[in-house]
Amino acid sequence: MRSFVGFFAFALVIIGVLFVFSGRKFPQIPADPAHAGITKEANCMSCHGPGRTDPLKPTHPPKFSCFKCHKARRG
Ligand code: HEC
Numbered sequence: 452m453r454s455f456v457g458f459f460a461f462a463l464v465i466i467g468v469l470f471v472f473s474g475r476k477f478p479q480i481p482a483d484p485a486h487a488g489i490t491k492e493a494n495c496m497s498c499h500g501p502g503r504t505d506p507l508k509p510t511h512p513p514k515f516s517c518f519k520c521h522k523a524r525r526g
């Protein structure tokens with residue numbers, strides 16, 4: 452019984468996390484010449500790094516694994 456309650460609490464946490472993330476809208480990577488053909492996340496920081504042409508806001512979420520949240524706009 453105890454393990455069932457533990458599993459139930461665990462499942463609730465997972466569902467909560469998924470719910471929070473599904474509600475977030477991540478801006479898509481624009482399909483313009485600046486972004487065409489970029490496949491390495493390291494290259495993003497040449498423009499979006501601190502002090503570059505288009506730096507991320509200080510409030511930006513964790514600055515790694517860009518493609519986890521930002522998908523390329525196609526078509
Ligand atoms: C050559 C410079 C350059 C590189 C490299 C670059 N960006 Fe950008 N990015 C820009 C500029 C300038 C803008 C803002 C103007 C625009 O919409 O194109 C922008 C806008 C964006 C936006 C949209 C922001 C919004 O408010 O809609 C996202 C998301 C983004 N970039 C992600 C990325 C990611 C991820 C990478 C790496 C794969 C990357 N960028 C590489 C210059 C660059």
Ligand code: HEC
Binds near residue numbers: 507510512513514
């Ligand atoms: C955890 C998810 C997540 C990751 C990882 C992530 N982003 Fe974002 N990004 C967001 C969200 C959410 C916004 C919108 C923030 C806002 O509107 O205040 C955003 C906004 C942006 C913007 C628009 C300008 C700004 O600062 O709001 C750019 C450009 C951008 N991201 C580039 C990147 C790059 C480059 C990386 C990788 C180094 C990256 N993002 C990683 C979630 C993410």
